[in-house]
Structure formats: structure tokens, C-alpha cells
Amino acid sequence: MGAVGPKLPANLSPDTNGDSTSAQRLSFQKDQTGRKLEGNFQADLTDQQIGRYLIQRRLGSGGVATVYQAYDQVLGQSVALKVLPPTADEKTLIRFRREAMTSGALRHPHIVRTIQVGVAPHGDVAYIAMALIEGESLSSLLNRRVRLHAEESCSLLEPIAAALAHAHQN
Template sequence: MQRDQLLAGRYRLLERLGSGGMSAVHRAYDEVLERDVAVKVLVDTDTNARQRIRGEAKAAARLSHPHVTSVYDYGESALDGVEVPFVVMELLGGHTLEHRLAVGPLPPRAGLRVCAEVASALAAAHDQGLVHRDIKPGNVMLTPTGAKVLDFGIAAAAGAPEIDFEGRP
């Protein structure tokens, strides 16, 4: 993926913010609503990976909570001749908790605040029947308005059968 590529005729990809095994997150500009957003683009074209990213988008979009990253859109778009799925999310300022902890421990009051905010986000997910399953410092963003839980990529519906990375029960 290159800078200035357009997804779905509206999301202009800018710089890469990060990447994982299956996807890359870019700062992007929504040309319709004229705002900056984060776009998570699947780089693995496997069918099961497509199902997982769509499931992530659906799961996170069900949540409306001040400590959960908002999902705005899901779509598929041609990039370099291949249809790729993507999720559009709010663009957050700040750093991950993992990045912050590399500097040293949080002061006790700040640490307790982060724990309470993450617990509140997880409680909201649980109220919707979702289990995050990957809470770690790298999936918590410290923003000027508080902690935000990221990446519902391996979330599961409570009580649903476990599915492995190949999509098998």
C-alpha cells in the first residue's frame, strides 16, 4: 500500500501508524466527511482472515463507550488489483500503554485510573456478549481523554465455540 491510495472512493491513505501479522493501520483522510481517521487494512487475503476482520468490525461497532475505540465503517476496495477489506476507526492521539510502560511504571493514581477505564470498557463489551481475549498494554491507547481499548480482532461472542486461526472449531 502506498501513500495517497484511495479506498472505496473516499479514504485517502496517509502514513502507516503500525502493523501486525494480518493488517496494517494507516492514518487516512475521509474525503466525504473531511476528517482524519485510522484505517486498518487487511494484508492477508486468506478467506478466514477476511471473516475475522469483518467480525472485528461488527463486534467493535456494536460498542459505544468512551473507553472503546469507535468503528465508523467497514468495506472492501481494490488495491494493486486485489480486493482488500478494511475497517475505519476513530484516529486517536497518544501512545499505547506498552510504549508508556517502557519508560517506567505509571504513578499509582494514573495506573488505577487506567485500570478502571479498561475495566469499564471490558464490562461494556461483556454486557454486549463480547469477550476481548487479547487485553495487553499494546492494545490500550493512552489518549488525552483517557484510556481506550483497541483491537477486537480475536474477540468472541460469550458462549460461542472457540475457533482457531484457520477458522476451524
């Protein structure tokens, strides 16, 4: 695992022994307020609770995780909750942890802020809570609009390039 930066947020704890091959040593912060998920994980998780987060609706999914809008009962606000299924293998857990540590260490206006990283109290579901960004996704905009004017393209690409440059420098 490469260096992430000199300071990690307090809610992210690095491996103490440097062994990045063991999923048992992921050191995610455990939140004691949740209850075990019930039923089939592949089903809609709306109205389920993971740690301090009450899931409100599914926003989308990728190759290994699903993102939900959830209500943070401690902070009193909606968040984006990226949830890894309990069936995730060790390699996926390690990549998920690396993503959490990397994103948690970055501070930039065009990079989504990580709020908390954890594992549900029963240890069955890993998650990353992030700031919820409202609005249309870039993918949706590009599907809706076949062609963008040069000025529109530049106004979209400039903050993306700045965020990528910041991430690579840190």
C-alpha cells in the same frame, strides 16, 4: 458466529444465510469512489487511495493487518484505517468481519468508534475505518516509564476495565 447485539450500524450488513464459512459472503459495504491499489501491497501505502480514504501515514501493524492514518474525503476528517492485505485467507477474512461487526455494534466512551467497514471497489482490500485517537499509546508509555505510581496505574486501568466490561455485557 455469536450474537453481536440487537442493532448493527447501517454500514454493516450481516450474512443473509447464516453461512459464516464463505469469504465470498462477507457482505462488506462496497464504496464506489476508490481506485485499485497500485504496486506491491507490502510497500508503504502513503498517498494511495482505498475507497474514499486517502492514506496519509502508517501508524502500526499487527499479526494480519496494518493501521494507517487516512483522510476521509466524504467526512473531511482523519481516521484510523485498518487494512487487511489482499493475500488474506478465508479464515482471516471471516475473523476480520466478525471484529468489524462486533466493534461496530459497541458504543462506549473508551472503545474506538467504527465509522465504516468495506472492501475497495475492485474487491482486493478489506478495511475498517475507525475514529483516530491522538496521543501516546499505552505500550509506548509503559516502555518509556519503567514504573508507574499506584494512582497512575489505577487511572489507566479503570477506563480499560470499564470498556472490557461493556464489551462483554454486549
